């Protein structure tokens with residue numbers, strides 16, 4: 199194993215966060231055990247597709263038995279396991295089993311394909327990969343076969359649901375529980391995915407201490423307690439539905455997590471009624487869809503108290519429609535998997551709720567707004583958001599060069615967001631400096647997509663930018679210069695090429711445009727700003743091709 203580097207908080211900060219009571223010295227494994235002892239028979243996880251309702255005692259016992267089986271297969275503390283599961287109960291069984299051993303889940307999304315999965319497995323030297331047989335019409339066993347052939351460290355593939363094919367069924371792994379050492383509260387709990395703005399996705403090392411603080415801190419702000427019923431609509435591994443306050447926050451509080459098999463109102467509304475859902479979280483395009491569907495629904499949505507909306511900017515007009523349509527309180531959340539999470543407060547004035555993205559969880563979250571020279575701007579002025587605090591990482595996992603750029607010398611994370619802070623301390627997101635497209639809450643690093651397009655033999659150069667989309671907020675447009683002498687290439691061929699290289703579908707450019715040259719800045723660099731403006735003009739005058 200190569201040496202690992204997970205930058206952490208300097209000792210004086212760690213001491214301060216412990217002394218302040220933010221870091222409680224808990225681990226996920228022990229947390230679940232405690233809840234199971236406190237209220238064994240309360241329902242923890244509802245999986246409507248499987249028809250399962252696991253109590254805290256069930257989940258606790260399953261996690262223990264799976265942990266034992268994983269241990270006897272040689273998976274030990276510090277090992278990495280790529281977890282790519284849809285919203286099914288086994289997701290929680292797997293991650294709590296890994297938490298108990300001290301092995302680290304590496305969270306992947308169901309949308310990821312060969313390119314992303316191979317990279318996660320290789321970069322983390324993963325020893326195991328967990329999938330469901332099929333989901334959304336896609337066969338993950340095929341992806342697992344390719345990954346298994348490509349990645350030498352990968353010793354196990356476990357199939358959590360459906361016919362395991364050539365691999366081992368997760369249900370066969372469980373054994374009688376044994377004793378195990380388990381991690382410490384300041385050990386890493388998992389590697390979370392970054393939205394990213396570079397060619398290679400970055401992995402985010404989160405500890406038990408810091409992440410658990412973000413959970414109970416969120417619970418207090420979102421009024422999540424043991425009576426809460428959280429509907430997990432977005433992909434469960436994503437940081438927003440996982441932790442803001444999400445399913446893990448809800449489990450911390452002793453509440454109930456209901457797994458939603460799809461995001462549409464047709465799927466979600468009946469579940470809200472049946473399970474008495476009190477809180478859920480959506481990205482803006484889904485929030486719009488729900489707001490439009492709610493007035494005409496026959497389902498009783500009156501149990502819903504809070505709708506969190508985050509992941510991308512939610513327009514003020516759309517925000518104003520939430521309460522009239524859904525009868526619940528809107529809570530805007532501006533968060534990032536690297537740490538800092540901001541919420542509007544439930545008792546904030548309506549104007550604050552609809553016009554700001556909230557304020558930080560913790561009194562010890564430090565927020566700086568700076569100019570291009572890292573100098574603080576005047577209060578209320580717009581600038582780059584830098585942050586440091588008790589649940590914001592001090593560096594990405596094994597990425598020293600990138601960390602030197604993404605963090606200041608005194609440990610502030612450069613979020614890449616352009617913001618201003620109001621007199622009440624609420625953050626308003628005004629834009630973005632990082633080279634990223636936010637496609638309805640799915641973050642896409644332009645450079646990653648550009649690299650894939652550049653691999654096409656007929657392509658000389660490529661630039662990927664955001665263009666406005668009425669539904670997603672932004673979608674992607676790829677500007678491509680062909681090699682001289684290369685035959686004609688169609689836009690669809692570029693899209694197919696990228697897809698066939700195994701890139702997640704949401705990263706495939708929505709539109710491809712061929713050009714002879716790129717606009718340049720004064721110093722001769724490609725002007726992405728001009729490209730974005732050009733894309734916006736085309737987008738407003740035509741439909742995507």
Ligand SMILES: O=C(O)c1cccc(O)c1O
Nearest residue numbers: 437438508509533534535
């Ligand atoms: O990554 C995000 O976009 C995000 C949004 C809301 C809340 C979060 O925790 C997030 O990580």
